[in-house]
Amino acid sequence: MNPSGGGGAVRAIDDAVTLANWISTLRMASEEDIEKVFKEYRAERHPIAKEAFVESQMFSRNLGKVAGRFFTNMKYAGTAFLSC
Numbered sequence: 133m134n135p136s137g138g139g140g141a142v143r144a145i146d147d148a149v150t151l152a153n154w155i156s157t158l159r160m161a162s163e164e165d166i167e168k169v170f171k172e173y174r175a176e177r178h179p180i181a182k183e184a185f186v187e188s189q190m191f192s193r194n195l196g197k198v199a200g201r202f203f204t205n206m207k208y209a210g211t212a213f214l215s216c
Contacts, residue, residue, distance in 0.1 A: 139184055147177055 154169045154176075 150177055
């Protein structure tokens with residue numbers, strides 16, 4: 133995930149809260165119950181994480197294109213910008 137998108141920390145918090153909520157449903161936790169909780173957690177969070185990854189990739193590609201044009205144009209604008 134691209135850090136310039138700003139979504140990583142928010143998603144980490146959402147993941148932690150979601151997992152804590154699923155774990156809180158456990159009473160007497162058998163191995164099967166724990167596996168079920170993690171499967172439910174993954175089913176809930178994986179589509180969100182996958183979408184965030186795809187959006188981050190698109191954002192990175194677009195940002196790279198814009199930055200490339202910006203710095204290419206600055207090269208022709210002279211060195212005054214770089215000496216600030």
